Amino acid sequence: MADGQLIGNISSSTTTENLESLLYSAAFCIENSFRLEAEIEDLSAEIVNVYQELSLIYSLSNKLGGDLDISSICKQVVEEISSVLDVKTILLLLHDVNSGMLSVQACTGLEWEKVSSFAVNLATEPFAQLFSGMKASVITDQRITSSLPVSLQAALCVPLVTDSRTIGFLIARDKTSGEEFLSPEIKLLDALSGEIAGAIKKAQLYERINRLFISTVEALASAIDAKDPYTYGHSRRVAQITTTICKEIGMSSDETHMINLAALLHDIGKIGTPEYILRKPGRLNPAEAKKIQEHPVQGAQILLPFDELKDFVCWIKHHHERYDGEGYPDKIIAEDIPLPSRIIAIADSFDAMTSDRPYRKAMNPSLALDIMSDHAGTQYDPGIFEVFKSTFTQKNDLS
Ligand SMILES: [Fe+2]
Numbered sequence: 595m596a597d598g599q600l601i602g603n604i605s606s607s608t609t610t611e612n613l614e615s616l617l618y619s620a621a622f623c624i625e626n627s628f629r630l631e632a633e634i635e636d637l638s639a640e641i642v643n644v645y646q647e648l649s650l651i652y653s654l655s656n657k658l659g660g661d662l663d664i665s666s667i668c669k670q671v672v673e674e675i676s677s678v679l680d681v682k683t684i685l686l687l688l689h690d691v692n693s694g695m696l697s698v699q700a701c702t703g704l705e706w707e708k709v710s711s712f713a714v715n716l717a718t719e720p721f722a723q724l725f726s727g728m729k730a731s732v733i734t735d736q737r738i739t740s741s742l743p744v745s746l747q748a749a750l751c752v753p754l755v756t757d758s759r760t761i762g763f764l765i766a767r768d769k770t771s772g773e774e775f776l777s778p779e780i781k782l783l784d785a786l787s788g789e790i791a792g793a794i795k796k797a798q799l800y801e802r803i804n805r806l807f808i809s810t811v812e813a814l815a816s817a818i819d820a821k822d823p824y825t826y827g828h829s830r831r832v833a834q835i836t837t838t839i840c841k842e843i844g845m846s847s848d849e850t851h852m853i854n855l856a857a858l859l860h861d862i863g864k865i866g867t868p869e870y871i872l873r874k875p876g877r878l879n880p881a882e883a884k885k886i887q888e889h890p891v892q893g894a895q896i897l898l899p900f901d902e903l904k905d906f907v908c909w910i911k912h913h914h915e916r917y918d919g920e921g922y923p924d925k926i927i928a929e930d931i932p933l934p935s936r937i938i939a940i941a942d943s944f945d946a947m948t949s950d951r952p953y954r955k956a957m958n959p960s961l962a963l964d965i966m967s968d969h970a971g972t973q974y975d976p977g978i979f980e981v982f983k984s985t986f987t988q989k990n991d992l993s
Pocket of ligand 1: 860889913914942
């Protein structure tokens with residue numbers, strides 16, 4: 595007997611008193627063993643939970659460690675968590691400091707079209723009160739659900755905090771079992787939130803630096819073009835044509851992006867060319883032509899101190915080389931000329947021929963292409979020129 599219930603029986607020839615005592619001892623032992631078994635089961639379940647937590651933290655940390663793309667980080671976070679947590683819906687929302695809006699960046703279990711436009715101003719009620727200083731918890735405030743396209747009633751909401759600032763929220767909704775969220779799940783998401791917030795903050799910082807870098811390059815390109823009103827917009831147009839060629843020959847988006855920036859800066863060396871030469875309406879004399887031909891080397895020298903632009907140095911230095919080795923400054927030949935320089939050379943010539951110059955009007959694009967065709971294999975890389983020509987002919991435009 596245990597707790598008044600019969601849990602087993604034994605037979606013995608001992609006295610009734612001894613037998614009763616023996617039975618109580620046996621019942622106590624059996625009850626203890628049941629309790630121990632239950633404790634072992636609980637402990638095993640907890641070990642499995644801890645293992646899952648650690649695996650998820652390790653896996654996320656590994657995946658997010660080198661990722662600097664915010665949208666890719668957000669997608670990975672919701673996918674990884676939904677694979678471990680037994681829930682139908684995960685949402686990741688980020689707060690934009692400039693606009694004050696909180697918007698969905700990634701989700702699982704919901705149609706993206708339905709939630710992608712979701713955005714609330716964190717400065718307005720009831721969101722201000724709900725989200726301000728929020729800890730990882732289950733949402734019980736019913737006022738909020740009517741304001742949203744997706745009900746967050748009973749959803750588990752975890753703030754993403756880094757450097758004491760809340761940059762967003764992770765929301766889990768609809769447990770597959772239909773049960774409520776329990777403290778181990780709250781604890782797990784809370785433990786992950788720091789890792790996720792750190793990765794997002796790093797990517798946001800990288801994005802800001804990258805935007806600053808691009809703005810600086812664009813400002814420099816405008817400064818170059820401003821020196822010569824006849825070639826205004828030349829750097830941008832060359833960069834545009836260069837980008838089209840890069841895409842057509844199958845370059846990656848990262849390579850295309852870098853070559854686009856280099857194309858924007860291809861004539862940066864002209865900052866050192868006297869304006870009377872750049873603006874001279876007639877033919878240049880030999881001394882002036884020599885001076886202007888210094889701009890690729892001067893451009894390379896300007897960029898040399900910048901570690902991040904070390905690839906640009908070589909690309910810009912050789913954008914006036916010719917495929918047959920008769921260009922400048924180093925007279926290098928064919929594939930020895932860096933591929934980005936060969937692409938920029940074609941874009942540069944085409945834009946120069948199809949733009950107004952002080953000494954002539956802009957050439958018709960078809961005529962420019964015909965003239966350039968005669969120089970494919972001598973002045974221009976014939977393979978790249980063919981791609982350029984067929985792309986232009988198909989689209990009749992390269993923008
Ligand atoms: Fe140039």
